[in-house]
Amino acid sequence: MRIAVTGATGVLGQEAVEAxxxxGHEVTGITRRDSGVPIVEGRGGAAIVADVFDPSDLARAFRGHDTVINTLAHVPVGMAGLRPLAWREDDRxxxxxxVAIAKAAADAGVRKLIQESSVFLYPxxxxxxxxxxxxxxxxxxxxRPRVREMRAAVDFATAGRSAVVLRLGQLFGRDPQSTHALKATREGDPILLGKPENYITLLHHSDAGRAFVAALRAGSGFxxxxxxxxxxxxxxxxxAMEAxxxxxxxxxxEITQAIVGTRLEVQRRSLRVSSVRFMSETGWRPTVGPSTKGWSRR
Ligand SMILES: NC(=O)c1ccc[n+]([C@@H]2O[C@H](COP(=O)([O-])OP(=O)(O)OC[C@H]3O[C@@H](n4cnc5c(N)ncnc54)[C@H](OP(=O)(O)O)[C@@H]3O)[C@@H](O)[C@H]2O)c1
Incomplete structure (x- = not known):
């Protein structure tokens, strides 16, 4: 299958391209910068330099592809999420x-859209x-941006096309967020939000990469x-074990947790999320857990 991946140089995108x-798929990774090209090629994909906000660039990038996978994000690390404007790029x-990607994909004759989303939208x-x-x-x-994005995926899934929205668990692995958490743990600084008895649903990057492959087998849905x-x-x-x-x-x-605001409040929520639907429909299984030794180096 010919598959285009947006955000291909990012934490999720690189894993997706490699998986x-x-x-056995033919993969085009999209990046806005020339320096992104060797990153995509290093994972075995071909690279196209394109602006993800420009419909004509997207049309050029998606032509001839069966599937588009959108992994774009710009999530601030740790308490940087409290800074004014920290989420502006991610929102955009x-x-x-x-929205532009879903529309350009439909216009280019793409049959399937796989959109990254998040379990943090649950109560x-x-x-x-x-x-x-x-x-x-x-x-x-x-x-609002995440809701608008979902609507764009749903709109894509008309006229015989399909859209799969993946609500990913909290990512961990060899990435800036996990590196930051391990450093704080080593230094004895606070890093976790919520309460010890609350649930968290984690997803290792390598398993996220394989989930994008498995999603090719899933029917339209969340x-x-x-x-x-x-x-x-x-x-x-x-x-602590990994650190x-x-x-x-x-x-x-608690006094700090009380002022984290809406964006980081999601990390206080108890989220005991079942992935049974995805596992039974696609056969995907997680392979790296938080107690798997060396998870931050793979
Ligand atoms: N569910 C979760 O827990 C979750 C979800 C997402 C991210 N995260 C975490 O957040 C941290 C940062 O990851 P991330 O995915 O946000 O960032 P990232 O992996 O650094 O970036 C994703 C890709 O999106 C593209 N991009 C970013 N900003 C852009 C912009 N303004 N315009 C066009 N393209 C843009 C970039 O591609 P080019 O520069 O090549 O164009 C970049 O490689 C990581 O630690 C990750 O694990 C967690």
Missing amino acids: LVAA LHLEAS DNGTDWITEDLSLSVRNQAF YNVGGEPITRGRWAKDL GVETPAKFYP
């Missing part, structure tokens, strides 16, 4: 670029399981993608 190439990518559900049928908690304006949920207290111990220290990662004090 798709390994599965979901509000404008994702806190305590110890109860979360399936795709639970209503999202997206009334705040801050979530799918949760994550490993076995664990408590945040367990995650604190797993972070090579005895003391579990620390939680921010």
Whole structure:
């Protein structure tokens, strides 16, 4: 299959390109910069330099492809998410670029769109399981870009086309967010939000890459993608183990947690997310868990 990947030089995009190439697909990775070309080629894909906000660039990039996979994001690391304008680029990518991508893909005759999304859109559900049928908690304006992006994917899935929206768990692996969390754990600084008894659903990057391949087999719809949920207290111990220290990662004090605002509040939620629908429909399984030794180096 001929597959175009947007955000191909990013944490998710690189994993997707590599996994798709390994599965025998012909992959074009899209980047806005010349320096992105060797990154895509290093993962086995061909690169096209294009602006994801420009419809004519997108039309050129998508021509002749069967599937488009959109992995674009610009997530601020750690408490940088509290800074004014920290989410501006991420919002623009979901509000404008994702919509332009869905439209350009349809116009270019692409038959399938796979759109990255997130489990953080679910409400806190305590110890109860979360399936795709639970209503999202997206009334705040801050979530408008993610809602608009989903609508664009749904609009794409007309006239015999299909759209698969993957609600990915919290990513961990060899990436800026995890590196930051491991450093804080080593230095004894607080890094975790929420309460130790709350649930977290994690997804290793390599499993996320394989999920994009598996999604080629899924019918139109929304799918949760994550490993076995664990408590945040367990995650604190797993972070310490990976960081090579005895003391579990620390939680921010309640007084700090009270002022984190809407964007980071999602990380306080208890999210015990079931990926059974995705696993049974595609056969995908997570292979790297938070207690797998060396997860931050693979
Ligand atoms: N579910 C989750 O937990 C989740 C989801 C996403 C990210 N994250 C985490 O957040 C951290 C950052 O990852 P990320 O995915 O946000 O960033 P990233 O991996 O650095 O970037 C993704 C790609 O998007 C493209 N891009 C970014 N900003 C753009 C812009 N303004 N215009 C056009 N293209 C743009 C870039 O491609 P070019 O520069 O090549 O054009 C970039 O390579 C990582 O630690 C990751 O694990 C977590």
